[in-house]
Amino acid sequence: MNNFNFYSPTEFVFGKDREVECGDYVIKHGGSKVLLHYGSSSAKKSGLLDRVQKSLQNKGIPFVELGGVQPNPHDSLVYKGIELCRKENVDFILAIGGGSAIDSAKAIAMGVPYDGDFWDFYSGKSPQKALPVGTILTIAAAGSEGSGDSVITKEDGMLKRGAGGDCIRPKFSILNPQLTCTLPAYQTACGATDIMAHIFERYFTNTKEVEVTDRLCEGLLLTMIKETPRVIADPQNYDARANIMWAGMVAHNNIVGVGRDQDWNSHGIEHELSALYDCAHGAGLAVIMPAWMEYVMNHDVMRFAQVATRVWGCQMNFANPEVTAKEGIRRFRQFLNSIGMPINFEQLGAKESDIPALVKSFGIGDGKTGGFVHLKAKDVENIYKIAAHAQL
Amino acid sequence: MNNFNFYSPTEFVFGKDREVECGDYVIKHGGSKVLLHYGSSSAKKSGLLDRVQKSLQNKGIPFVELGGVQPNPHDSLVYKGIELCRKENVDFILAIGGGSAIDSAKAIAMGVPYDGDFWDFYSGKSPQKALPVGTILTIAAAGSEGSGDSVITKEDGMLKRGAGGDCIRPKFSILNPQLTCTLPAYQTACGATDIMAHIFERYFTNTKEVEVTDRLCEGLLLTMIKETPRVIADPQNYDARANIMWAGMVAHNNIVGVGRDQDWNSHGIEHELSALYDCAHGAGLAVIMPAWMEYVMNHDVMRFAQVATRVWGCQMNFANPEVTAKEGIRRFRQFLNSIGMPINFEQLGAKESDIPALVKSFGIGDGKTGGFVHLKAKDVENIYKIAAHAQL
Numbered sequence: 001m002n003n004f005n006f007y008s009p010t011e012f013v014f015g016k017d018r019e020v021e022c023g024d025y026v027i028k029h030g031g032s033k034v035l036l037h038y039g040s041s042s043a044k045k046s047g048l049l050d051r052v053q054k055s056l057q058n059k060g061i062p063f064v065e066l067g068g069v070q071p072n073p074h075d076s077l078v079y080k081g082i083e084l085c086r087k088e089n090v091d092f093i094l095a096i097g098g099g100s101a102i103d104s105a106k107a108i109a110m111g112v113p114y115d116g117d118f119w120d121f122y123s124g125k126s127p128q129k130a131l132p133v134g135t136i137l138t139i140a141a142a143g144s145e146g147s148g149d150s151v152i153t154k155e156d157g158m159l160k161r162g163a164g165g166d167c168i169r170p171k172f173s174i175l176n177p178q179l180t181c182t183l184p185a186y187q188t189a190c191g192a193t194d195i196m197a198h199i200f201e202r203y204f205t206n207t208k209e210v211e212v213t214d215r216l217c218e219g220l221l222l223t224m225i226k227e228t229p230r231v232i233a234d235p236q237n238y239d240a241r242a243n244i245m246w247a248g249m250v251a252h253n254n255i256v257g258v259g260r261d262q263d264w265n266s267h268g269i270e271h272e273l274s275a276l277y278d279c280a281h282g283a284g285l286a287v288i289m290p291a292w293m294e295y296v297m298n299h300d301v302m303r304f305a306q307v308a309t310r311v312w313g314c315q316m317n318f319a320n321p322e323v324t325a326k327e328g329i330r331r332f333r334q335f336l337n338s339i340g341m342p343i344n345f346e347q348l349g350a351k352e353s354d355i356p357a358l359v360k361s362f363g364i365g366d367g368k369t370g371g372f373v374h375l376k377a378k379d380v381e382n383i384y385k386i387a388a389h390a391q392l
Numbered sequence: 393m394n395n396f397n398f399y400s401p402t403e404f405v406f407g408k409d410r411e412v413e414c415g416d417y418v419i420k421h422g423g424s425k426v427l428l429h430y431g432s433s434s435a436k437k438s439g440l441l442d443r444v445q446k447s448l449q450n451k452g453i454p455f456v457e458l459g460g461v462q463p464n465p466h467d468s469l470v471y472k473g474i475e476l477c478r479k480e481n482v483d484f485i486l487a488i489g490g491g492s493a494i495d496s497a498k499a500i501a502m503g504v505p506y507d508g509d510f511w512d513f514y515s516g517k518s519p520q521k522a523l524p525v526g527t528i529l530t531i532a533a534a535g536s537e538g539s540g541d542s543v544i545t546k547e548d549g550m551l552k553r554g555a556g557g558d559c560i561r562p563k564f565s566i567l568n569p570q571l572t573c574t575l576p577a578y579q580t581a582c583g584a585t586d587i588m589a590h591i592f593e594r595y596f597t598n599t600k601e602v603e604v605t606d607r608l609c610e611g612l613l614l615t616m617i618k619e620t621p622r623v624i625a626d627p628q629n630y631d632a633r634a635n636i637m638w639a640g641m642v643a644h645n646n647i648v649g650v651g652r653d654q655d656w657n658s659h660g661i662e663h664e665l666s667a668l669y670d671c672a673h674g675a676g677l678a679v680i681m682p683a684w685m686e687y688v689m690n691h692d693v694m695r696f697a698q699v700a701t702r703v704w705g706c707q708m709n710f711a712n713p714e715v716t717a718k719e720g721i722r723r724f725r726q727f728l729n730s731i732g733m734p735i736n737f738e739q740l741g742a743k744e745s746d747i748p749a750l751v752k753s754f755g756i757g758d759g760k761t762g763g764f765v766h767l768k769a770k771d772v773e774n775i776y777k778i779a780a781h782a783q784l
């Protein structure tokens with residue numbers, strides 16, 4: 001096991017109707033003037049925005065609003081948010097939505113106290129301070145409610161890049177599974193796929209002797225395999241929604257990923273798809289992740305056999321572990337298909353002829369990625385090709 | 393799943409040699425004068441205390457010392473610590489040791505800013521503030537390094553009681569598995585048993601639909617079952633020690649126990665044994681926990697069958713789940729025996745004739761406990777009797 005630090009100071013406020021307490025938590029965590037940051041009109045239509053505003057009003061907390069966050073949130077709105085916060089002397093940002101609203105809020109939070117261009121933090125610079133952020137989560141997926149990460153797309157060139165630091169971990173996150181019960185099946189499945197990807201990208205490691213995090217990752221995957229089909233079949237199933245929502249946070253606040261090298265290449269390879277086609281991140285992952293697994297499997301067959309037996313319920317083929325390893329990947333792709341996810345380029349709406357452009361935009365040139373298997377541009381191309389043609 | 397809040401703001405600093413950084417973390421978390429609080433002479437002999445003192449000196453942080461913490465830490469030393477901190481204007485307490493040193497440090501931390509008797513917090517009062525506490529852990533067991541709990545024994549009457557609150561969660565905890573490599577096998581096994589008990593006492597619940605925390609608990613148990621025999625056989629096995637150490641924290645910071653009713657009766661029933669005989673808490677748990685399981689099993693046979701199949705590798709007996717449930721308990725007791733734990737009163741050094749006194753001291757009178765099964769005094773007596781005579 002590697003040395004590590006783990007720090008997750010977010011206060012999680014979980015359960016039915018908890019969003020009406022948001023005013024209390026803003027005060028508890030030092031906010032006196034709030035930016036409400038959200039996406040589509042659904043927060044308005046559902047009455048959620050109303051309840052949040054009332055909670056703030058009841059506590060005498062003034063607020064300004066900035067809606068319009070898109071999936072794969074763009075830098076242009078971040079610049080608007082920074083300007084608004086400075087002008088209005090906002091000292092707390094409350095994001096309402098999924099990963100996009102939260103990631104956009106984190107970007108604004110870093111940008112407000114920073115003299116330069118906030119994009120610096122998405123180009124490798126470490127943020128040292130940020131306005132405090134709170135979240136009210138409406139989609140179980142990105143794990144941004146408990147993480148120190150943010151992903152933003154720069155409109156000039158459609159570059160999708162990440163930033164990270166403890167200072168952007170939310171002060172509090174309100175997780176009410178009821179708020180996710182109105183999500184359409186497709187978005188629900190995209191979220192579940194993203195959660196599973198966050199687990200797998202921690203699971204596939206070259207670090208030896210990491211039984212505790214292996215077992216915790218496997219426990220989360222087993223949870224997702226049980227609960228996801230239940231919410232697809234019955235969107236109003238509160239308990240299944242609740243299990244997925246907590247699994248989504250635990251999967252990405254890194255408590256199950258400490259002490260081990262991780263592999264985020266599937267996320268990186270997918271980001272090019274959602275940047276180019278504006279497809280859902282989870283749908284892109286459903287296409288990429290099993291393809292990546294097939295491509296790198298021979299690097300550590302026994303690790304793939306382990307997940308196949310422990311998680312996918314395969315019988316171990318002791319004479320030929322590769323058979324078991326492959327069967328695990330096959331079951332993963334079948335599972336994704338069963339919850340309505342695309343499994344190849346055609347189903348996703350991507351074009352094989354774009355692969356050269358995707359590889360170029362991935363941007364490693366003659367270099368290599370890090371991770372479980374260090375990939376060159378040619379490897380990335382091969383993974384896109386497997387993904388393009390994948391079948392059940 | 394129940395509504396819940398989860399808040400674990402402790403910064404965990406994990407890995408080889410990390411204790412030499414303690415001065416940095418004291419400063420980071422606002423300390424300017426430190427009480428070093430520890431137990432036996434082993435911290436001195438091993439050179440650990442030296443390294444800690446040097447780290448503080450290098451950062452120009454003055455400190456005073458209070459050693460002498462005993463297992464099942466006593467109130468008398470807490471009073472001394474409170475007096476010393478007030479006299480010396482200490483503003484940060486650094487505990488070096490296992491659960492006893494940390495729990496004693498937490499008690500002092502609550503007592504210093506409090507006008508009344510610190511024992512109030514062990515008699516039901518909620519603490520509102522405390523001096524900040526940091527820890528350098530030397531035993532993987534109690535989980536106190538990541539919890540908001542503390543257990544202290546009042547010498548007058550040998551009452552062992554608990555206190556809890558977010559304000560006593562450590563600001564940072566340094567977990568270096570190397571420091572546990574010198575622990576004798578018996579103490580190592582006691583620690584492992586305590587960790588497994590912390591998981592089981594969350595696992596046995598009447599709350600339905602808690603798949604995610606069930607699976608996380610099971611993952612931790614599987615880790616303990618793999619790693620504990622390895623450290624008993626090879627005390628210097630760093631990686632096995634590391635997996636146990638992280639499992640011990642995760643088992644008790646409550647991330648695997650949220651959203652569900654819990655059952656802490658085994659801990660309570662054991663506390664009377666360690667208070668009366670001053671035996672190791674883990675050894676007492678090894679005697680009590682399987683006895684409690686046998687006594688309450690019929691309350692939810694399928695939950696016991698679940699843990700038997702998922703954790704203990706039993707084949708499910710679909711015609712008669714009770715057989716599977718019992719087999720799981722049998723394997724647990726066998727496991728405890730295999731790592732050198734006592735499994736009955738004789739092996740623990742307890743006397744059956746003391747059972748009436750133990751029940752009386754447990755102190756529920758004509759009432760009932762809470763938990764998975766609500767126990768009356770007669771039930772507690774029956775559990776002690778099963779524990780007294782247990783065999784493999």
